[in-house]
Structures are given as C-alpha cells and as structure tokens.
Amino acid sequence: MPDTRLAEQFVDLRQQHDVAELGIWVFLATEVLFFGGLILAYCVYRSIQPAGFAEAAHHTKIVIGAANTAILMTSSFLVAWAVTITKLGEARFAGLLLWAAALLGLVFIGLKGLEYTLEYREHLLPGLGFDYPGQHAIAAHLFFSFYLVATGLHAVHVAIGIAVLAVIGRRARQAAYSGACHAPMTVAGLYWHFVDLVWVFLFALIYLPGRSG
Amino acid sequence: MTETRRPPLILVVAWLGLLALLSLTIFVAYLPFGLANTVVAIVIATIKGAMIAAIFMELRQSHGLTLAFAGAGFFWLGIMLWLAMADYVTRPNFPPL
Numbered sequence: 001m002p003d004t005r006l007a008e009q010f011v012d013l014r015q016q017h018d019v020a021e022l023g024i025w026v027f028l029a030t031e032v033l034f035f036g037g038l039i040l041a042y043c044v045y046r047s048i049q050p051a052g053f054a055e056a057a058h059h060t061k062i063v064i065g066a067a068n069t070a071i072l073m074t075s076s077f078l079v080a081w082a083v084t085i086t087k088l089g090e091a092r093f094a095g096l097l098l099w100a101a102a103l104l105g106l107v108f109i110g111l112k113g114l115e116y117t118l119e120y121r122e123h124l125l126p127g128l129g130f131d132y133p134g135q136h137a138i139a140a141h142l143f144f145s146f147y148l149v150a151t152g153l154h155a156v157h158v159a160i161g162i163a164v165l166a167v168i169g170r171r172a173r174q175a176a177y178s179g180a181c182h183a184p185m186t187v188a189g190l191y192w193h194f195v196d197l198v199w200v201f202l203f204a205l206i207y208l209p210g211r212s213g
Numbered sequence: 214m215t216e217t218r219r220p221p222l223i224l225v226v227a228w229l230g231l232l233a234l235l236s237l238t239i240f241v242a243y244l245p246f247g248l249a250n251t252v253v254a255i256v257i258a259t260i261k262g263a264m265i266a267a268i269f270m271e272l273r274q275s276h277g278l279t280l281a282f283a284g285a286g287f288f289w290l291g292i293m294l295w296l297a298m299a300d301y302v303t304r305p306n307f308p309p310l
Binding site for chain 2: 088
C-alpha cells in the first residue's frame with residue numbers, strides 16, 4: 001500500500017521534506033528583501049537626520065520592546081524544541097509546545113497593542129494626530145512612519161504565525177506527524193524563527209538609538 | 214520528563230545566550246559611546262540573528278543547497294544596502310552643479 005503522506009512526484013518522504021525546506025527558504029529570501037527595503041529606507045533617512053532619529057527613538061517604549069523581544073525569543077526556543085523532539089517521535093508533546101509558543105505570540109500582539117495605545121495618546125503615530133514638539137519634528141515624523149509600517153507589517157507576520165502554529169500544534173496533537181514525516185512543522189518553525197529574527201533587527205533600529213544622550 | 218521530551222542542551226544554551234545578549238545590548242545602549250553605540254547595537258543584533266539562523270533554524274546542520282538558498286536573500290540584501298548607502302553617504306561630496 002502506498003504511503004498516503006507522500007506526494008506522487010517524490011521518491012520518498014526525505015526528498016519531500018528537503019523540497020519543502022528549500023521552498024520555505026525561497027519564501028524567506030523574498031521576506032528578507034521585503035523587510036530589507038524598509039530597513040534601507042530607515043538607514044538612508046537616519047544617515048541624513050541622525051540627531052532627529054536619535055531623539056525620536058528615545059520616545060519609544062523600551063521596556064515593552066525588550067519584553068517583547070524576550071517573549072519572541074522564548075517562543076522561538078519552544079518551537080525549536082518542538083521540532084527537535086518530533087524527530088524523536090514525541091509529536092504529541094511537541095503540539096503542546098507549539099501552542100505555548102502561539103500563546104506567547106498572542107502576548108506579543110497584546111503588548112504591541114498597549115504600546116500603540118500609549119503612543120497614540122502621546123500623539124506619536126503619523127496619520128493619527130501626530131504632534132511632536134521640538135526642532136526635529138520632520139525627522140520624528142519619518143522615524144515614527146518607519147516604526148508604524150515596520151512594526152505593523154511585523155505584527156501581521158506574527159498574527160499569521162500564531163494561526164499557523166495553532167493549526168500545526170493541533171495536527172501534532174492528532175498524531176499527524178512522526179519522526180519520518182514532519183515537514184509542515186519544520187516549515188512553520190522556520191517561518192516563526194524568521195519572524196523572531198526580523199524583530200531582533202527592528203528592536204536594535206527602533207528602541208536602542210538615543211538612549212545614552 | 215522522559216528522555217526524548219527533554220530540550221537539547223544547545224537549544225537551552227542558545228535561548229539563554231539570546232536573553233543575555235538582549236540584556237547586554239540594552240545596557241550598552243545607555244552608555245555614552247557616541248557613534249559606537251550604533252555599531253555595537255548592530256553587531257549584537259547580527260550575532261543574535263546568526264544564532265537564531267544557525268541553531269534554531271538548524272542551518273548549522275543543513276547541506277550546501279539549503280545554505281545557498283538561505284544565504285541568497287542576505288547576499289542580495291547586502292548588495293542593496295551597500296550600493297544604496299554608497300550613493301547616499303557620498304552625495305554631499307558631489308553637490309549639484
């Protein structure tokens with residue numbers, strides 16, 4: 001009887017797994033350039049307006065940003081743990097780890113919402129009553145435009161990741177994956193780690209400048 | 214916890230290492246190093262990114278083809294940042310006639 005998990009174009013599950021992994025890396029390469037374009041725009045404007053960017057960055061909520069970084073790193077750790085033990089035949093327990101990671105993703109989104117609310121009240125969000133006192137208002141407007149677009153697009157990625165982890169976690173709980181067949185979990189994991197990786201750079205560019213001045 | 218459910222040591226070390234680097238980069242950001250603050254922030258972010266890619270994303274165990282696919286995006290990102298910044302950074306040296 002043929003293995004129903006194996007698509008007909010592949011020789012075996014291992015080849016199918018390798019192709020899935022290459023496929024997600026192609027997608028992630030497009031994501032690198034997607035966020036890369038935003039980061040390039042940030043670099044250009046920061047090089048033109050270094051003092052204004054530093055001053056504007058000082059207004060970001062570093063405690064929330066740092067907490068969210070730690071939360072994403074921890075969720076990434078849980079996903080890496082889940083993928084590793086699934087290879088050892090512990091897919092059902094791995095499902096719980098994926099759900100825990102998805103829950104941390106929800107906490108991330110919640111804190112991000114709190115952060116946007118605080119910034120809205122301080123009139124820091126462009127297009128939503130932006131009102132910045134001081135001589136660097138134009139640079140601050142550029143900085144917070146980047147902030148809003150970059151963190152907003154990142155949050156959309158987190159939201160998609162939460163849904164994916166929840167579904168894959170459920171599939172794992174239903175014993176859909178085994179040591180030989182777990183490509184969907186590997187692919188979902190790589191996507192989630194990438195979302196974490198992007199945040200590491202956004203954190204360095206958004207929250208850290210202008211702290212020592 | 215049964216043996217097969219335990220997290221591998223390298224994942225735990227990477228996780229704690231990432232949290233330690235996060236603390237370090239925040240601490241250094243408050244020290245008055247001027248331009249070096251930015252350099253340190255980017256270097257630490259790059260180390261953290263490399264740890265996530267090598268350990269969490271398992272690139273350290275991947276074969277050449279996967280590494281080439283993973284590296285391609287960052288390679289082209291490097292070219293984009295390099296050429297674009299070379300333009301903007303040197304523009305003041307060439308004012309319009």
